[in-house]
Amino acid sequence: MSSIKPLPDTLISQIAAGEVVERPASVVKELLENALDAGARTVEVVLEQGGIKRIRISDDGGGIEAGELPLALARHATSKIATLDDLESVRSLGFRGEALASIASVARVSIMSRQAVSPRAWRIAADGGPAGAAEPAAHAPGTTVEVADLYFNTPARRKFLKSEATEFAHCEDTVKRAALSRHDVAFSLRHNNRVALHLARQEAADGRRRIEAVLGADFAAGMRVVDEAGGGDTALRLSGYAGAPAFSRSGRELQFLFVNGRFVRDKVLSHALRQAYSDLMHGDRHPAYVLYLDIDPRAVDVNVHPAKTEVRFRDSRAIHQFVYHAVTKALSGSAAQTPAPAATASLSDTGWLRPRPAYDGARPSFQPSLGIAQSRGDYAAFVATTRASVQAATAPQRNADDSEHPLGYALAQLHGIYILAQNTLGLVLVDMHAAHERILYERLKTALDASSMQTQKLLVPAIFTSDSLDMATAEEHAPTLHALGFDLAPVSPTTLAVRAVPALLSGGDLSALARGILRDIREFGASRVITERQNELLGTMACHGAVRAHRALTIQEMNALLREMEATERSGQCNHGRPTWYQMSLSDLDKLFLRGR
Ligand code: ADP
Numbered sequence: 001m002s003s004i005k006p007l008p009d010t011l012i013s014q015i016a017a018g019e020v021v022e023r024p025a026s027v028v029k030e031l032l033e034n035a036l037d038a039g040a041r042t043v044e045v046v047l048e049q050g051g052i053k054r055i056r057i058s059d060d061g062g063g064i065e066a067g068e069l070p071l072a073l074a075r076h077a078t079s080k081i082a083t084l085d086d087l088e089s090v091r092s093l094g095f096r097g098e099a100l101a102s103i104a105s106v107a108r109v110s111i112m113s114r115q116a117v118s119p120r121a122w123r124i125a126a127d128g129g130p131a132g133a134a135e136p137a138a139h140a141p142g143t144t145v146e147v148a149d150l151y152f153n154t155p156a157r158r159k160f161l162k163s164e165a166t167e168f169a170h171c172e173d174t175v176k177r178a179a180l181s182r183h184d185v186a187f188s189l190r191h192n193n194r195v196a197l198h199l200a201r202q203e204a205a206d207g208r209r210r211i212e213a214v215l216g217a218d219f220a221a222g223m224r225v226v227d228e229a230g231g232g233d234t235a236l237r238l239s240g241y242a243g244a245p246a247f248s249r250s251g252r253e254l255q256f257l258f259v260n261g262r263f264v265r266d267k268v269l270s271h272a273l274r275q276a277y278s279d280l281m282h283g284d285r286h287p288a289y290v291l292y293l294d295i296d297p298r299a300v301d302v303n304v305h306p307a308k309t310e311v312r313f314r315d316s317r318a319i320h321q322f323v324y325h326a327v328t329k330a331l332s333g334s335a336a337q338t339p340a341p342a343a344t345a346s347l348s349d350t351g352w353l354r355p356r357p358a359y360d361g362a363r364p365s366f367q368p369s370l371g372i373a374q375s376r377g378d379y380a381a382f383v384a385t386t387r388a389s390v391q392a393a394t395a396p397q398r399n400a401d402d403s404e405h406p407l408g409y410a411l412a413q414l415h416g417i418y419i420l421a422q423n424t425l426g427l428v429l430v431d432m433h434a435a436h437e438r439i440l441y442e443r444l445k446t447a448l449d450a451s452s453m454q455t456q457k458l459l460v461p462a463i464f465t466s467d468s469l470d471m472a473t474a475e476e477h478a479p480t481l482h483a484l485g486f487d488l489a490p491v492s493p494t495t496l497a498v499r500a501v502p503a504l505l506s507g508g509d510l511s512a513l514a515r516g517i518l519r520d521i522r523e524f525g526a527s528r529v530i531t532e533r534q535n536e537l538l539g540t541m542a543c544h545g546a547v548r549a550h551r552a553l554t555i556q557e558m559n560a561l562l563r564e565m566e567a568t569e570r571s572g573q574c575n576h577g578r579p580t581w582y583q584m585s586l587s588d589l590d591k592l593f594l595r596g597r
């Protein structure tokens with residue numbers, strides 16, 4: 001082993017950069033934080049080639065004194081805190097004093113700045129090493145930081161960068177977060193000389209227009225106001241907007257949480273949110289929200305992670321409860337629009353309606369046998385292919401031997417959601433979407449395991465508007481998408497066309513399906529999505545491919561579904577763990593009507 005030596009300064013910063021400067025978007029984040037900390041009212045972001053070639057951020061904030069310019073680039077030099085006490089009550093976004101030094105160690109950086117009292121601006125530059133001398137320059141009061149050729153001197157890191165479009169999309173997300181954190185600041189974003197965002201300063205305190213500009217009119221139309229102050233002696237307030245339950249998403253990309261103005265990802269807060277929505281939203285959907293938690297800085301530790309996106313609450317249980325109640329209250333105002341799924345819950349609470357897990361082995365005739373041979377798997381097709389086996393069973397009143405058809409025979413469809421069927425025990429209730437989803441899931445799994453995913457080309461492609469992140473994912477992961485049976489192609493800078501889908505799913509909601517797949521690929525990674533995360537992926541596919549509620553089915557189609565359920569492994573549970581059917585025996589019904597037998 002070689003002897004112990006102190007590391008050179010630049011190398012220390014390069015190591016720190018590994019944590020702080022993960023990609024161009026992290027540079028954008030740090031520079032935006034500095035601009036906001038400097039009191040900027042207007043921030044301009046200019047990017048070239050996804051920020052890899054150039055990031056230039058200008059602000060009209062307080063500026064840096066000429067003599068302090070070299071210090072701005074020095075490691076562990078900050079104007080924001082000076083003592084431990086300052087750190088513990090920090091209100092600024094930055095405080096570590098290492099962002100600019102880290103960035104300057106892996107890119108070419110220049111800072112131009114002028115304080116309002118100063119007659120001229122000064123400029124300082126560094127090329128991956130020590131900074132040169134400050135020179136006079138022309139600049140309005142405020143600061144411009146330019147970061148060029150990211151990772152020019154650390155090629156190994158450069159290899160981790162994704163396509164220009166993906167990196168730009170991440171930068172754009174970062175600017176949006178900053179814009180949501182400060183409605184009173186104007187933001188603009190240009191990429192390769194095109195305007196990508198232009199957000200005027202908002203004077204109104206409620207920030208509705210900023211929210212609408214960033215999250216879209218659909219979100220704004222249904223969002224619920226959250227505004228709740230906590231009791232106790234510490235200042236605590238949750239404000240902002242919770243998306244309507246109907247505005248659910250397949251991913252978490254529209255979830256914005258700010259703690260004292262800082263965008264964070266926090267398990268305690270997101271868990272409280274998930275719980276508040278849990279009764280109103282299907283398990284695999286995610287709510288959208290923009291929420292601001294203001295809390296005494298002493299009750300939260302922001303110095304947990306170098307990128308400062310995590311926090312630790314001193315009393316996380318109290319915070320959890322507070323947030324849960326505040327959001328539940330905001331959402332309950334919407335009872336009229338969101339029918340609570342209370343009926344089933346209370347029925348099963350009474351004890352007379354119990355889920356009967358299907359095919360528990362007690363009945364020998366339930367042999368799982370997967371029918372995956374169909375090349376066209378949409379609902380109508382599977383009905384057609386199973387029709388032959390159903391032919392004999394279409395008379396609803398016929399009391400056939402249950403050992404042959406344990407789920408019995410369909411009587412009717414209830415509100416487009418449930419199938420009512422009769423078997424010798426009594427009444428069978430089937431959630432048709434959940435049941436179909438389970439069948440598709442098993443078929444997809446078999447097809448994927450056997451590498452025999454059949455693709456169906458669409459005569460009329462399904463078109464959907466997509467953000468730049470979706471566009472980039474579709475382009476970058478085309479091979480994975482092909483392996484899964486998808487063909488997605490851009491038709492404009494903001495539109496994707498679904499040109500082919502797995503045949504089993506061609507009857508579903510194709511744009512929702514495509515969006516869900518892109519989100520899974522992004523969230524789990526292209527290779528993991530087909531290996532470790534396969535079940536989640538198949539769940540997404542099955543959910544969007546399954547027959548939707550409110551689709552009228554004929555008695556024949558319903559019976560076909562019952563027969564498919566009998567033939568499918570584990571069809572008693574849908575992929576989200578919900579039951580797909582209930583048995584209500586005649587004696588259950590008798591009890592309900594207090595009819596002694
Ligand atoms: P930190 O933000 O943690 O203090 P940075 O490395 O990001 O550390 O910045 C170092 C210092 O440079 C800041 O403390 C601040 O004084 C100064 N600075 C950086 N950017 C700006 C800006 N846009 N306007 C004014 N001052 C700035």
Ligand code: MG
Binds near residue numbers: 095099
């Ligand atoms: Mg900073």
